[in-house]
Amino acid sequence: MEIRRLRYFKTIADEGQITRAAKKLHIAQPPLSxxxxxxxxxxxVTLFERNGRSLILTESGETLYRKxxxxxNGIEDTIAEVQAVDSGVKGVLKIxxxxxxFAYLLQQITHIRERFPGVQFKIRExxxxxxxxxxxxxEIELAIVRLPANDTxxxxxxxxxxxxxxxxxxxxxxxxDKDSVYMKDLDGIPLxxxxxxxxxxxxxxxxxxxxxxxxxxxxxxxxxxAAMLLSLTAAGTGGTIVPKSTLEAFSQENLRVFHLKDFxxxxxxxxxxxxxxxxxxxxxxxxxxxxxxx
Amino acid sequence: MEIRRLRYFKTIADEGQITRAAKKLHIAQPPLSxxxxxxxxxxxVTLFERNGRSLILTESGETLYRKxxxxxNGIEDTIAEVQAVDSGVKGVLKIxxxxxxFAYLLQQITHIRERFPGVQFKIRExxxxxxxxxxxxxEIELAIVRLPANDTxxxxxxxxxxxxxxxxxxxxxxxxDKDSVYMKDLDGIPLxxxxxxxxxxxxxxxxxxxxxxxxxxxxxxxxxxAAMLLSLTAAGTGGTIVPKSTLEAFSQENLRVFHLKDFxxxxxxxxxxxxxxxxxxxxxxxxxxxxxxx
DNA sequence: GATTTCGCATATGATTTAAATATGGGAGGT
DNA sequence: ACCTCCCATATTTAAATCATATGCGAAATC
Numbered sequence: 001m002e003i004r005r006l007r008y009f010k011t012i013a014d015e016g017q018i019t020r021a022a023k024k025l026h027i028a029q030p031p032l033s034x035x036x037x038x039x040x041x042x043x044x045v046t047l048f049e050r051n052g053r054s055l056i057l058t059e060s061g062e063t064l065y066r067k068x069x070x071x072x073n074g075i076e077d078t079i080a081e082v083q084a085v086d087s088g089v090k091g092v093l094k095i096x097x098x099x100x101x102f103a104y105l106l107q108q109i110t111h112i113r114e115r116f117p118g119v120q121f122k123i124r125e126x127x128x129x130x131x132x133x134x135x136x137x138x139e140i141e142l143a144i145v146r147l148p149a150n151d152t153x154x155x156x157x158x159x160x161x162x163x164x165x166x167x168x169x170x171x172x173x174x175x176x177d178k179d180s181v182y183m184k185d186l187d188g189i190p191l192x193x194x195x196x197x198x199x200x201x202x203x204x205x206x207x208x209x210x211x212x213x214x215x216x217x218x219x220x221x222x223x224x225x226a227a228m229l230l231s232l233t234a235a236g237t238g239g240t241i242v243p244k245s246t247l248e249a250f251s252q253e254n255l256r257v258f259h260l261k262d263f264x265x266x267x268x269x270x271x272x273x274x275x276x277x278x279x280x281x282x283x284x285x286x287x288x289x290x291x292x293x294x
Numbered sequence: 295m296e297i298r299r300l301r302y303f304k305t306i307a308d309e310g311q312i313t314r315a316a317k318k319l320h321i322a323q324p325p326l327s328x329x330x331x332x333x334x335x336x337x338x339v340t341l342f343e344r345n346g347r348s349l350i351l352t353e354s355g356e357t358l359y360r361k362x363x364x365x366x367n368g369i370e371d372t373i374a375e376v377q378a379v380d381s382g383v384k385g386v387l388k389i390x391x392x393x394x395x396f397a398y399l400l401q402q403i404t405h406i407r408e409r410f411p412g413v414q415f416k417i418r419e420x421x422x423x424x425x426x427x428x429x430x431x432x433e434i435e436l437a438i439v440r441l442p443a444n445d446t447x448x449x450x451x452x453x454x455x456x457x458x459x460x461x462x463x464x465x466x467x468x469x470x471d472k473d474s475v476y477m478k479d480l481d482g483i484p485l486x487x488x489x490x491x492x493x494x495x496x497x498x499x500x501x502x503x504x505x506x507x508x509x510x511x512x513x514x515x516x517x518x519x520a521a522m523l524l525s526l527t528a529a530g531t532g533g534t535i536v537p538k539s540t541l542e543a544f545s546q547e548n549l550r551v552f553h554l555k556d557f558x559x560x561x562x563x564x565x566x567x568x569x570x571x572x573x574x575x576x577x578x579x580x581x582x583x584x585x586x587x588x
Numbered sequence: 589g590a591t592t593t594c595g596c597a598t599a600t601g602a603t604t605t606a607a608a609t610a611t612g613g614g615a616g617g618t
Numbered sequence: 619a620c621c622t623c624c625c626a627t628a629t630t631t632a633a634a635t636c637a638t639a640t641g642c643g644a645a646a647t648c
Contacts, residue, residue, distance in 0.1 A: 082361075314624095322609080
């Protein structure tokens, strides 16, 4: 049973006449008579009682008529929904980010919510390795992660490097009173560092930098979660080194923040997605927005 | 959006491959590729992400896929239901009858319930005039009525005439003790007669018969409802004259029944339906059954 | 009651649409 | 590097749909 036939049938039933229905459908009368006949033959059912010039629905016809509206409306709704999803008006954006990149994620979510208020978000958190794997397995479309990352299978928008900041509790006694420090000032301070679950990451970058300057850092905590790290820091466990934007996302009370004057390495992050992957409208919008911003 | 396309789409999604889907659909691969493309163009949406030889549903595609089953099932169910209604397996038989013809109606309902257990009944009760009007207005398909009736607009199956019976309460004192009586025996007995709301009917037939024999009946009740009539009779109000079958339908306690030896007129009834009207399967079955029986 | 009007049905030719065959190209697998 | 598998395009063939012309019967009008 083709939908055109159903639509024809409904119009005939509505108009109570083939001729009038044909006009409404912008076709000639004979093909409409023919299509009705074909529908009846296909269903092997008499749909209209023809008596002279009057058409009256049979019981089978009534039955079909009652269902027809549901079917046609269902199809129209489906088309509308599919197009809404495609246009990004509706849908789910599955996106991941490192905790330390949460500030960027926050920014993009805000942006998408303005452009496409109907879009839902499924957010994954994890280290760069985990998230790239999840892109590969299509569990997420996009990820905002700290570099380095395997970029042979991913396209990316680079986010401008941002400085690492040193953070320590404002209750910490005997620390310098300016707003920037040198690496040597950290000597002896217990350090809490971000640690990735696998692969080379910031932990290695920071420790390498210490080694370059000839220090041997006193690392007391390695933690993969930036929010936890800052919480521990605020509690006075020690000092930590995090990218600047991380501080914006997880702003915490009782923290003092310092520039690190001779810490040359900067935190690099990027928005990643699968090479040649189909991307939803919201995903494309995030990419476009990132490219414009950075 | 044509259903064929939807079916094709669903098959492709199920099989995850155009080639395999084409085999399942018993068509060649190229037209299937083409139809998928046309569907995408029609919706202006990308349904599958094509990457080399793999087809993966996009979010829009997923959305469409989820709805497609509902739509296709809905259509199949509808077809099945329409055909069921047409074949009489399901449906509503709208039928009317005089109260005095209720025995025939009972018989036919029993018959249809055996043949088509799914059929529902809408029963109208009324006098012949009312019921023929209801046929004309399509409120009922069939009517079993006492004659005479306007037969220019109706087709009919005649039911063999049946004798009128005289009925009186068994509490009635001083009445004859045989099982048949003559009209003259009714002289003086208060009579309760069926009366139609309009047109000429049994009331006139019975009174005419009395006049033919030179009696002047003592009519104390005129009532259009046979069941009420018999109830009044059982209560000892008087005697009544009804067709034999009526007694079978509304069998009542405490009644004595007599043949009327010199009452020549017999009760005539018929099954009526609109000339050239479309009739449902159950209606046609009732007609066939009636024709066979009588 | 004759005539006109209206609406459905059929027939035939034209147009559009779908399917089949043949073929090319790109991604995986060997 | 080769072969295999699968999708896409091009072209031809078949089928379905539509339009035009026309006939027929029932209602409406005079």
